[in-house]
Amino acid sequence: MQFEGATAIVTGAGQGIGAALARALAARGARVLVCDLSEDLAKRMADEVGGVPFHGDLCDPAVIESLVGTARAQFGSIDMLVSNAGFALGEPDGPTSQSDVHWQTSWDLHVMAHLRASRLLLPDMRARGFGVLVNVASAAGVLSQIGDAAYSATKHAAVSLAQSLAIEHSAEGIQVSVVCPLYVATPLLGYKGTEGDRPDRVIDPTEVAEATLRGIEEARFMIYPHPEAQTYFKHRAADSDRWIAGMQRLRARVTEQTDGSDPASIHRFI
Incomplete structure (x- = not known):
């Protein structure tokens, strides 16, 4: 993959990992459409990287159609889709305590947004025999996230969708990757910047972008910015009962010392 002169859509690019990806792509000579829910963040980052701003709620299929249409109007063909937009709110009292709206929003943003954008982009990519589809999922998509079952379930689905896209379309020149970081110093975990104390394994968004x-x-296909996540995944696959027992012990530690409904509190125990 040559980034120089390539065109890319990056979602959730106003801050955190998405912003780091937009910067890294632009530094390598790519032209970037910066998509974010916030109009201000999208414009600020687009101005910084010399890209094109776009804002909107990607849970809405019409917004995704507008996103792809804007990218095509600005760039012509689209070489790369980087689906990074996501959110986590936690759950007050276990997996059943979050509303259907929360679960549906998680599904629409973490899975359907990537599917809907890919559906629009794939015909042209297949005709050209080239394209890159990247989903920034999470290590929760191969392991588990204590305190947010909707996040874990939909990130697992995001990994599964990426696998299916890779299986079906690789022979047509479509490259598919899924990114599964553990904890990253982003607003999702309460970090407003890259400065300040944090556990060693809470890495900077730029490290995720470079990886x-x-x-x-x-x-x-599988990209692990935290190499240990792959080791954990192997342990989980080798002995699920032992893995669940270990996660139960971790949950007990978390709920004893913090509000266990807050996913941002978990990273202090890794």
């Missing part, structure tokens, strides 16, 4: 682009260059 992602390196993985794309190497045409890797």
Whole structure:
């Protein structure tokens, strides 16, 4: 994959990992459409990287159609989709305590937004015999997120969708990658910037961006910015009962010392 002169859509690009990805792509010569729910954040980041701003709620299929239409009007063909937009709110009292609206929003943003954008972009990518589809999921998509079942379930679905896209379309020149970081110093975990004390394994968004682009260059499907996440995944696959028992012990520690409904509090125990 050559980034120089490539065109890319990056969602959730106003801050955090998405902003780091937009900067890294632009630094390598790519033209970037910066998409964010916030109009102000989208414009600020687009101005910074010399890109195109777009804002809107990606849970709405009409917004995704407008997103792709704007990218095509600005760039012509689209070489890369990086679906990074996401959110986590936690749950007050276990998996059943969050509303259907919360679950549906998680599904629409973490899974359907990528599917709907891919559906619109794939015909042209297949005709050209080239395209890159990247989903920034989470290590929760191969492990579990204590305190937010909707996040875990939909990130698992995002990984599964990426697998299906890779299986179905790789022979047509479509490269698919899924990114599964553990904890990253973003607003999702309560970090407003990259400065300040944090646990060693809470990494900077720029590290995720660099690992992602390196993985794309190497045409890797699974990209682990935290290498230990792959080791944890192997343990989970090898002995699920032991893995669940370990996670139950971790949950007990978290709920004893923090509000266990807040996913941002979990990272202090990794």
